[in-house]
Amino acid sequence: MWQFWLIASGIFFIAEILTVGFLVFWLGVAGLITMCVSFFTDNLMIQGTVFVILSAILILATKPFINKFVNKKENTEKTNAFSIIGKTAIVIKDIDSINSVGQIKVDGEVWSAEDISGCNIEKGTKVEVKQIKGVKAIVTPISNN
Numbered sequence: 001m002w003q004f005w006l007i008a009s010g011i012f013f014i015a016e017i018l019t020v021g022f023l024v025f026w027l028g029v030a031g032l033i034t035m036c037v038s039f040f041t042d043n044l045m046i047q048g049t050v051f052v053i054l055s056a057i058l059i060l061a062t063k064p065f066i067n068k069f070v071n072k073k074e075n076t077e078k079t080n081a082f083s084i085i086g087k088t089a090i091v092i093k094d095i096d097s098i099n100s101v102g103q104i105k106v107d108g109e110v111w112s113a114e115d116i117s118g119c120n121i122e123k124g125t126k127v128e129v130k131q132i133k134g135v136k137a138i139v140t141p142i143s144n145n
Helices: 002-018 024-038 044-069
Strands: 088-096 101-106 109-115 126-133 136-141
Touching: 002 024, 024 044, 088 109, 088 136, 101 126, 101 136, 109 126
Parallel strands: 109 136
Antiparallel strands: 088 101, 088 126, 101 109, 126 136
């Protein structure tokens, strides 16, 4: 029966190479240890129990250690598109709410734009970028107080 545990361990190790979770590795280790147990007993119930218990212990015992090295936080860094939200831009092509056309220039980049309230905004007007919707910047005019 030791051949079964050796093949199973090999499959687990190959599966670990194909995944990134560092979970299947411990199943391979438990399989190798169970292979050693199979040299002392032919009872499949004992071998299966050893495999299940060892797998659970190895996974649970190493999880806190692995979490220190694996960064599970989402990438909170702003992408280029979302980095312009809240910035001031200049309208370089009239924003027409009827045809949904218009362009702004912000940080040296030209963006398609539309007004948040659906109004028309003339060229040269300063606007603030409120959000990104698809490939368009949604803007609102900045009042001159």
